[in-house]
Amino acid sequence: MIRLQNVTKDYGGRPALINVNLHIALGEFAFLVGPSGAGKSTLMRLLYREETPTSGSVFVGGVNLNRLHKRQVPLLRRRLGTIFQDYKLLPRQTVFNNVAYILRALGVDEKEIAKRVQSALSVVSLEHKADAYPDELSGGEQQRVGIARAIVNGPPVLLADEPTGNLDPATSLEIVQLLERIAERGTTVLISTHDTTIVNALRRRVIYLKGGEIVSDVDSGVYELEPNLNV
Amino acid sequence: MRHLRIFFRVIIETGIGVKRSGWSNWLVVSILAIALTIFGGILQLTMTMKNVVSEFGSQLQVSAYLKDGFQPKRVAREISQIPEVQLVEIVTKDVAWDEMKSTFKVASLANPLPNTLHIKASNPEAVEAVAAKVKLLGAVENIRYPLKVARKINELRHFLELAGFVITAALSAATLTVIGNTIHLLIESRQREIEILSLMGVSPFYIKGPFVLQGAAYGAGSAAVAILILGLVHVYLDPYLTDQLVSLAPFLPRNMEYGMWQTFGVMLGLGILVGAGGSAWTSGRYIKV
Numbered sequence: 191m192i193r194l195q196n197v198t199k200d201y202g203g204r205p206a207l208i209n210v211n212l213h214i215a216l217g218e219f220a221f222l223v224g225p226s227g228a229g230k231s232t233l234m235r236l237l238y239r240e241e242t243p244t245s246g247s248v249f250v251g252g253v254n255l256n257r258l259h260k261r262q263v264p265l266l267r268r269r270l271g272t273i274f275q276d277y278k279l280l281p282r283q284t285v286f287n288n289v290a291y292i293l294r295a296l297g298v299d300e301k302e303i304a305k306r307v308q309s310a311l312s313v314v315s316l317e318h319k320a321d322a323y324p325d326e327l328s329g330g331e332q333q334r335v336g337i338a339r340a341i342v343n344g345p346p347v348l349l350a351d352e353p354t355g356n357l358d359p360a361t362s363l364e365i366v367q368l369l370e371r372i373a374e375r376g377t378t379v380l381i382s383t384h385d386t387t388i389v390n391a392l393r394r395r396v397i398y399l400k401g402g403e404i405v406s407d408v409d410s411g412v413y414e415l416e417p418n419l420n421v
Numbered sequence: 422m423r424h425l426r427i428f429f430r431v432i433i434e435t436g437i438g439v440k441r442s443g444w445s446n447w448l449v450v451s452i453l454a455i456a457l458t459i460f461g462g463i464l465q466l467t468m469t470m471k472n473v474v475s476e477f478g479s480q481l482q483v484s485a486y487l488k489d490g491f492q493p494k495r496v497a498r499e500i501s502q503i504p505e506v507q508l509v510e511i512v513t514k515d516v517a518w519d520e521m522k523s524t525f526k527v528a529s530l531a532n533p534l535p536n537t538l539h540i541k542a543s544n545p546e547a548v549e550a551v552a553a554k555v556k557l558l559g560a561v562e563n564i565r566y567p568l569k570v571a572r573k574i575n576e577l578r579h580f581l582e583l584a585g586f587v588i589t590a591a592l593s594a595a596t597l598t599v600i601g602n603t604i605h606l607l608i609e610s611r612q613r614e615i616e617i618l619s620l621m622g623v624s625p626f627y628i629k630g631p632f633v634l635q636g637a638a639y640g641a642g643s644a645a646v647a648i649l650i651l652g653l654v655h656v657y658l659d660p661y662l663t664d665q666l667v668s669l670a671p672f673l674p675r676n677m678e679y680g681m682w683q684t685f686g687v688m689l690g691l692g693i694l695v696g697a698g699g700s701a702w703t704s705g706r707y708i709k710v
Contacts (some may be wrong), residue, residue: 264624
């Protein structure tokens, strides 16, 4: 579902990713870990085509993103659910409208929107907050709205860029467990994080990035500060 | 159906954008309405002046005096074949002599007057060309026409056309700048929202469309206000101004109100075009999706 081939990303002589090769299969759940500046966010940004690689190829769902025309980028992003550390909710829209926004922009009819939004909110257990505004919610609730928005269009891939960065440990664990449940329904989930607690609690695939290179890639792994090389 | 729903949603988003803009809506519409009122006023004035000048110019005619022995009807037929000629009037030497005798006391002598043709050109600009062509005809002894007046009238017409164009261009540029800046401010204030929409995969049309429509709405609203102002001027001020002008210059036609509806149409069209165009340009420049 996700494939990177010899990907290098260079910001004016400062390499963020160096010759990265990676494959994540359909329905797989994986953590992308590493210290700040390791290249996690750069890799995520390549996947939702906010950046393009300096060299190498990025494939999502069989599509080579290097060859994607600018006007096709929105089509790609509709097939990806993206979750952000700062939630990126529309502050002047209710929870319902935040989740419904993309469906309305796609011309889905209101009955269908209501059904799909209710369903997405029930997955994140926020049906009762549909009329609330983002600033009336806790951080964990806001992130759950972000997840509901990401899954409402039924994307095959979910990318979460530091989704627990602004949350306390208990809420963080709730959020990743929620993402794990979503993955069980067949969605590919990739979470970038430097939170050792949540990674070690779930014991799923762990891809370790350091200095722009993958230094470890382990199934049922843990997040160690200096992992054994096992790519 | 899906596209219709998307378009409908874009209109709703436009309404939300207008609502959020608050007091700046009034500011933009006021500035644009002033610009469009000035534009409309000047446009109507130049159109009226141009028409008055043209009407005055259309009174100009070329008088051709024929040599003896040529049939005036035949020559008139020949002249009417010239493309720029609108009308040829024959004044035979007998008619002219009778008129002269009825106006002045003349001695009883043989009729010395020639057969005359009065020729009207289709527009004031053609008078000189018609005169030149008529002069070349073998049957024509001499011609007479007000050359200087014709040239002055044409110069004035050209000046008015140029002035109208320059004023339109200047006011369009000013209007574009006002709308462009307003939309730019709106975009800046909603930059984070735009970024979110782009990351969600919302299409550029859906993101930029409401800004373009908002600009068009500003243009249409401003044009409506400007049309109302000019309409009131037309109803309450024009009769008084016409009276004053006609009393000063009696040769002017009483009905000088030319092109009012055309002016209103141009104002509305220009308002919408400039509003939508300015917004589209600004959206294209500042929204990176």
